Amino acid sequence: xxxxxPGSVIGILGGGQLGRMIxxxxxxxxxxxxxxxxxxxxxxxRVAARHTxxxxxxxEALAAFAEAVDVVTYEFENVPAETAALLAARRPLFPDARAxxxxxxxxxxxxxxxEAGVDVAPFAAVDTEAELDAAIAVTGLPAILKTRRFGYDGxxxxxxxxxxxxxxALARLGQGCILEGLVPFALEVSAIVVRGAAGGxxxxxxxxxxxxxxxxxxxxxxxxxxxxxxxxxxDLGVAIADHLGYVGVLGVEIFVVRxxxxxxxxxxxxxPRVHNSGHWTEDGAVTxxxxxxxxxxxxxxxxxxxxxxxxxxxxxxGDAAADYAAxxxxxxxxxxxxxxxxxxxxxxxxxxxxxxxxx
Amino acid sequence: xxxxxPGSVIGILGGGQLGRMIxxxxxxxxxxxxxxxxxxxxxxxRVAARHTxxxxxxxEALAAFAEAVDVVTYEFENVPAETAALLAARRPLFPDARAxxxxxxxxxxxxxxxEAGVDVAPFAAVDTEAELDAAIAVTGLPAILKTRRFGYDGxxxxxxxxxxxxxxALARLGQGCILEGLVPFALEVSAIVVRGAAGGxxxxxxxxxxxxxxxxxxxxxxxxxxxxxxxxxxDLGVAIADHLGYVGVLGVEIFVVRxxxxxxxxxxxxxPRVHNSGHWTEDGAVTxxxxxxxxxxxxxxxxxxxxxxxxxxxxxxGDAAADYAAxxxxxxxxxxxxxxxxxxxxxxxxxxxxxxxxx
Numbered sequence: 001x002x003x004x005x006p007g008s009v010i011g012i013l014g015g016g017q018l019g020r021m022i023x024x025x026x027x028x029x030x031x032x033x034x035x036x037x038x039x040x041x042x043x044x045x046r047v048a049a050r051h052t053x054x055x056x057x058x059x060e061a062l063a064a065f066a067e068a069v070d071v072v073t074y075e076f077e078n079v080p081a082e083t084a085a086l087l088a089a090r091r092p093l094f095p096d097a098r099a100x101x102x103x104x105x106x107x108x109x110x111x112x113x114x115e116a117g118v119d120v121a122p123f124a125a126v127d128t129e130a131e132l133d134a135a136i137a138v139t140g141l142p143a144i145l146k147t148r149r150f151g152y153d154g155x156x157x158x159x160x161x162x163x164x165x166x167x168x169a170l171a172r173l174g175q176g177c178i179l180e181g182l183v184p185f186a187l188e189v190s191a192i193v194v195r196g197a198a199g200g201x202x203x204x205x206x207x208x209x210x211x212x213x214x215x216x217x218x219x220x221x222x223x224x225x226x227x228x229x230x231x232x233x234x235d236l237g238v239a240i241a242d243h244l245g246y247v248g249v250l251g252v253e254i255f256v257v258r259x260x261x262x263x264x265x266x267x268x269x270x271x272p273r274v275h276n277s278g279h280w281t282e283d284g285a286v287t288x289x290x291x292x293x294x295x296x297x298x299x300x301x302x303x304x305x306x307x308x309x310x311x312x313x314x315x316x317x318g319d320a321a322a323d324y325a326a327x328x329x330x331x332x333x334x335x336x337x338x339x340x341x342x343x344x345x346x347x348x349x350x351x352x353x354x355x356x357x358x359x
Numbered sequence: 360x361x362x363x364x365p366g367s368v369i370g371i372l373g374g375g376q377l378g379r380m381i382x383x384x385x386x387x388x389x390x391x392x393x394x395x396x397x398x399x400x401x402x403x404x405r406v407a408a409r410h411t412x413x414x415x416x417x418x419e420a421l422a423a424f425a426e427a428v429d430v431v432t433y434e435f436e437n438v439p440a441e442t443a444a445l446l447a448a449r450r451p452l453f454p455d456a457r458a459x460x461x462x463x464x465x466x467x468x469x470x471x472x473x474e475a476g477v478d479v480a481p482f483a484a485v486d487t488e489a490e491l492d493a494a495i496a497v498t499g500l501p502a503i504l505k506t507r508r509f510g511y512d513g514x515x516x517x518x519x520x521x522x523x524x525x526x527x528a529l530a531r532l533g534q535g536c537i538l539e540g541l542v543p544f545a546l547e548v549s550a551i552v553v554r555g556a557a558g559g560x561x562x563x564x565x566x567x568x569x570x571x572x573x574x575x576x577x578x579x580x581x582x583x584x585x586x587x588x589x590x591x592x593x594d595l596g597v598a599i600a601d602h603l604g605y606v607g608v609l610g611v612e613i614f615v616v617r618x619x620x621x622x623x624x625x626x627x628x629x630x631p632r633v634h635n636s637g638h639w640t641e642d643g644a645v646t647x648x649x650x651x652x653x654x655x656x657x658x659x660x661x662x663x664x665x666x667x668x669x670x671x672x673x674x675x676x677g678d679a680a681a682d683y684a685a686x687x688x689x690x691x692x693x694x695x696x697x698x699x700x701x702x703x704x705x706x707x708x709x710x711x712x713x714x715x716x717x718x
Binding site for chain 2: 005006020028032033050166269286295300301302304308325328329331335336338341357
């Protein structure tokens with residue numbers, strides 16, 4: 001693909017905060033955006049030149065959307081394979097259908113990673129109770145049973161300490177599952193990688209992710225790990241993006257395990273999109289993950305990922321965003337709100353970046 | 360006015376790059392924007408939740424616009440007085456009608472400044488040729504004859520070296536004029552001030568403005584002036600905003616004159632809006648002028664104006680924006696394009712910020 005000139009139209013599937021922040025970054029570079037989302041009044045619609053309200057399996061609406069844009073991207077990994085194929089037949093789709101297929105299925109993802117030489121927790125596919133014993137033999141107990149598809153924020157998974165618990169969880173989850181060995185990790189970190197359609201890869205400094213109620217609560221950059229560990233995590237992110245022939249921003253969640261031998265890394269999960277743990281880049285790096293995602297899918301050179309200081313990103317979940325007045329009373333607090341009409345428990349309403357600069 | 364909660368609607372008169380950048384900043388804080396502009400396909404429309412295409416004297420459209428928003432601001436100082444009055448009767452208008460009235464008329468502006476104790480060049484109103492001799496007695500020659508209203512980027516003005524030239528220029532400009540003494544300034548600087556509806560004033564570090572073809576070409580921050588001069592320019596900006604009871608961002612263009620006594624300041628012009636010479640703040644300060652304008656008119660506390668380093672802002676005028684590919688090949692170049700469909704000579708198409716951080 002040749003580079004898209006300013007004035008080109010970026011098509012975005014999904015109208016939530018990630019699509020909104022991609023659209024805001026695209027506008028700054030002179031692109032127009034067209035957002036496609038089934039929900040009327042989606043936050044991203046309100047910052048985009050055009051929008052389409054239609055279902056993700058509406059072939060006619062998808063075709064018209066593709067005809068109206070110059071490149072297609074998305075804010076969520078559960079884009080149906082048929083949707084991706086329909087769009088990719090008409091316009092460049094980044095990240096591509098293969099990246100989607102691999103990251104939509106925990107078995108495909110872990111198999112891909114293992115074949116790429118990346119360490120992951122022991123795992124086994126489990127579709128029926130009859131397969132449980134063999135799976136437990138691979139993973140040991142306790143383990144985590146997860147749905148292969150559509151899990152997020154701790155949904156669609158259960159920690160199981162016995163075969164009986166595993167069988168109960170399998171019946172409850174009610175679809176193809178994966179049993180994963182429990183990793184005794186010291187902390188979780190993220191590598192936010194960007195790889196351009198025009199070539200070139202960049203990776204932001206590694207941050208630590210802290211969760212509350214199974215939802216990302218804070219990302220702290222730099223992560224409190226050894227320099228060699230941070231470098232290894234960055235290299236791991238780049239290697240995975242290269243191995244996938246990936247285009248766009250890729251979020252790589254990594255467990256850091258500490259034992260007698262020091263720190264080692266196991267990849268937990270890939271997200272083929274801009275990632276919550278990269279929101280710190282909006283205020284804490286020269287180029288945000290959103291702008292770099294746009295540059296990557298437009299075939300532009302990537303922007304600098306240099307970090308400005310020590311950064312803390314705090315998610316504002318549910319009622320937390322109602323405290324906006326107290327937050328902005330601190331002139332250095334960088335508030336980002338997503339334009340969601342209603343705060344519900346567990347709903348990401350915004351985030352807050354704090355940057356402490358050196359010197 | 361009490362503070363506007365997120366989800367409130369910011370009404371913006373004018374759909375060019377300034378309105379667009381205000382809208383982008385407002386979206387980040389969770390506000391919706393409604394842009395009003397006579398030109399269809401205005402750049403700001405494409406990043407706003409709603410827009411109205413109507414003339415600035417369309418009372419019906421203006422009333423409907425006011426009803427649909429929570430506060431009104433604008434991107435240009437030539438908002439007609441009747442328009443301002445109509446809007447201000449329905450919703451808070453920031454900056455207010457008085458700030459508009461003063462800054463729309465060079466005589467009113469200079470009179471206001473002089474009464475506020477601010478130094479300005481000698482000036483006199485000139486409506487007819489009969490008034491020229493008295494005016495020249497005030498200003499000396501050479502001098503600059505300018506239209507009292509609607510001048511910008513060197514348009515509507517002429518340098519005159521004699522009474523004959525002044526008479527010719529007066530006949531050509533064809534409306535009420537002002538004759539201003541020529542100031543032998545060493546450089547022009549800007550104070551970008553923001554004053555909140557909720558109280559509080561902040562002023563960014565002083566930048567030097569360099570012009571080409573009477574259009575701003577570059578702003579360099581910090582300006583190469585003595586520390587005491589920079590401090591005096593900041594104080595001047597704050598004093599003017601306070602004296603006006605101003606709300607929003609105010610651009611203050613200041614001449615720095617160097618003579619045996621050192622550096623002294625004369626105010627050239629006020630702009631009651633976000634200002635081109637403040638575009639460096641998007642990448643070079645904690646809070647951009649656009650976000651601080653939104654915070655000010657929404658009654659929020661102001662954000663930090665701390666600068667990140669040495670910043671150069673370069674305007675991309677006419678064909679210059681066609682070089683975008685060469686520009687972004689430098690990963691540290693911060694490109695901003697305005698989404699204008701057509702590059703015309705003298706048209707501002709975008710700008711480029713470069714920040715050199717200390718250390």
